[in-house]
Amino acid sequence: MSAHAIEIAIVGAAGRMGTQLLQEAASLDTLKISAAIVAPQSAHIGQALGPEGIIATDDLDAIATVDVVIDFSSPDACARVAELAAGAGVAMVSGTTGLNAEQHRALDQAARSIPLLLAANFSVGVNLLEHLVELASRGFGEDADIEIFEAHHRRKVDAPSGTALMLGRAAARGRDWNLEDVATWAREGHTGPRDNDEIGFQVLRGADIVGEHTVYLCAAGERLELTHRATDRAIFARGALRAARWLAGKPAGRYQMRDLLFGDA
Template sequence: MKIGIVGCGGRMGRMNLATIAASEHCVIGGGSDQPGSPVIGQDLGLLSGADPVGIKAGDDPVELFAAVDAVIDFTTPAATKRHAELAAQAEVVYVAGTTGLDAESQAMIEKAAVQTVVIQAANMSLGVNLLELITEQVARALDADYDIDVLEMHHRHKVDAPSGTALMLGKAAARGRGVALEDVACKTRDGQVGARPRGEIGFATLRGGDVAGEHSVIFAAEGEQIVLTHKATSREVFSKGAVKAALWGRGKPAGLYSMRDVLGF
């Protein structure tokens, strides 16, 4: 299977290339980055830290989508909107891992899924998707006497907050409670905010250093706390999940899938 990478010069882009290069089930099919990027013209194998593959990074995603069987996207909301459209036109498997999407970008992903296989997840790791499942079950088992907070930390370069994974976990907790997250979420607390409302789901965001990703869901009541935690020590867990998703999507009917589908949860 030929897999292409948009944003191939970024941290996740390079990691995705390395994961593909190390796999027995797929090959690097191409890569693109924004015009003017210093990686344009570089061999994608060398960019991944492996041997040359004879394919150079380009700046035209249209050419990339036309040349591969699947594309993995960890770029920006604006770029993802365009990439989803190209995926639909080329009818390739599209793995969307970009977070912080606005309504317009999300709508384009859902539109693309009418024509091709789209696998979308805020986090591609096995552990985080297990954490999402467990969070929903625990929230269902406990009543609103247990306050819920989602604490997350990422490297200093991450641009969206709370993280897509934190929001994914908050939505899981809300589903368990039978409520809509937007009705109970509290994403900031500053100043004299008063006592915490019953049933609120809070978020706390930390940024610093080179942290790949840490998430905890805290259920706190009088006399006890339950803390569910996942720590990613390398971005490799995300790229392994993305490549697994791309391979899984081959031959599937068009539709919008999640990592729960890929992992069989």
């Protein structure tokens, strides 16, 4: 272990992403997992988690003992984690999706005191895709219709995925649109012809699909398809850990993965 390793707390440590974070972090000498936080009444409380046997706790006060907290929990828990991290001066990385407007405001408030990076997807490939989608949307202009397809495992509880929404916002930015004004979330029955100012979403849930996203830009006589397929959940954990290393020591503010990748910060 490095003498200057960044200390990390994981909130949601017993979940799918938390488990992967513990696994991936064990091989890094630049990070040290110091706290593994699980939900209250979790069956994992008191158990040793991950290769390094971190004892699981439901005590959120453990956040105050680390340099960065990585949150993959629930929307309500995420907002509470942000409040506690801000109070303790601890940087925060979160991949929790499905946040409502009030919960986003809580993160905005926290980011006045700490560096906070929220991402719907920590895959480097997906974040490069976001950039390409914005460029393609701007390049085609209104000559191309935009549709976004996403597929995930059957246990995913929110739809469309946070990543699909991220890609939709990128497409909307390319045309100076507000996604909420132009999104079509589903089609059924006699819908009439497609509007020009429309971004459509389609969702598939099944089996153990890790994640797939395709943005279709359909113009007269040609179609551009921009696709990312994830085959290993470890890519998300590696991206989140990379974000934690990068965020430590940054000034207070809201950050995105594009800041990490393209130096926009």
